[in-house]
Amino acid sequence: MSRRFYDDQDFQTGQVVELGTAASHHIGKVLRMAEGDDIEVFNGRGGEWQARIESVSKKAVSVALLGFNADNRTPPLSVTVALPMIKGDRMDYAIQKATEMGAAHIVVLDTERCEVRLKGERAEKKLAQWQQIAISACEQCGLNIPPTVTGVEHLKNWLTRDLPGHKLIAHPGEQPFDPAVLDRGQALALLTGPEGGFSDEELAAARGAGFVSFALGERVLRAETAPVALLAALWAWLG
Structure with a gap:
């Protein structure tokens, strides 16, 4: 190649x-x-x-x-990955790997228990950096349409937007996800939390917006690992 x-x-x-x-x-x-x-x-x-x-x-x-x-090598489902701000190079890793795993859109969120906060010019510079990381990941993995990287947006504001029909929120301790509900023709929003997890208020807001809580196994994944593991599981579920 x-x-x-x-x-x-x-x-x-x-x-x-x-x-x-x-x-x-x-x-x-x-x-x-x-x-x-x-x-x-x-x-x-x-x-x-x-x-x-x-x-x-x-x-x-x-x-x-x-x-x-003309082959874009895109996955069978359009997935929006929404993840929290993560400290240091681990955020770069999360963006890179989510891109390699086929995320169509990546949204960076500000949640109550985020490790870091970015606003204004600093946030704009970081978004430009993360978009370039996504592009570089596409150069390596063969995707021809890089995901859009947007944010930094408060979780509660993002929940009010026009989101995909399927909505999943990863939260330890919940029931395992039933892949039988997936529909290849319907886009999916996948929401993952910070190291400290979502607050009760955030969980309630997400569920009120139509998100279904689920767990992937019995282990608590790191914030930068969760999107990658969940996307890998998603493609396995879809066959």
């Missing part, structure tokens, strides 16, 4: 295009690829293009677009 690179521009088979700054830097400066090397490029709007490097300069890399593949 050729190395894959994201670049936010319109591509068309048969063109020779100059890639943007980030992709050009990665190809030319970091990986030191050369003219004639085969790569794949995608723009996040569906599909990918087989390409060949035409030139590498100090400022930019140009590629010839040789063919198009």
Whole structure:
């Protein structure tokens, strides 16, 4: 499989295009690829293009677009993963792995027991960083449509939004989830909590918004592990 690179521009088979700054830097400066090397490029709007490097300069890399593949490798169900703010690199891990596991949307939430709080410019910078982490994860895993990463939003505000039809909230001590209720044609919202868990008030608000509580086994998962484990279980349930 050729190395894959994201670049936010319109591509068309048969063109020779100059890639943007980030992709050009990665190809030319970091990986030191050369003219004639085969790569794949995608723009996040569906599909990918087989390409060949035409030139590498100090400022930019140009590629010839040789063919198009429309396969996006998306999972059978559109899943919105809503997870709390997590301290340090563990948040980056959660975003990266949720992307690799096929989340269609990722929402970062502020809950009562979050380990960290972000507002204003700091939150905007972090969201941009997490979106780039999601894009990089797509470059690695083969997905062509990166998930949108949004937030930071208070849980109670998010619960009032127009959410998918299926709504699940992971909470230790609840009954195991019955996968028979899943419908491949209906999107799903998956809500996971912080290290200290949800407060009673938050649980009541979520249930009032139509979320069904369930547990995955008898163990309490870390905040960054739960979304990954739950998505893996979800795809196994769907077969």
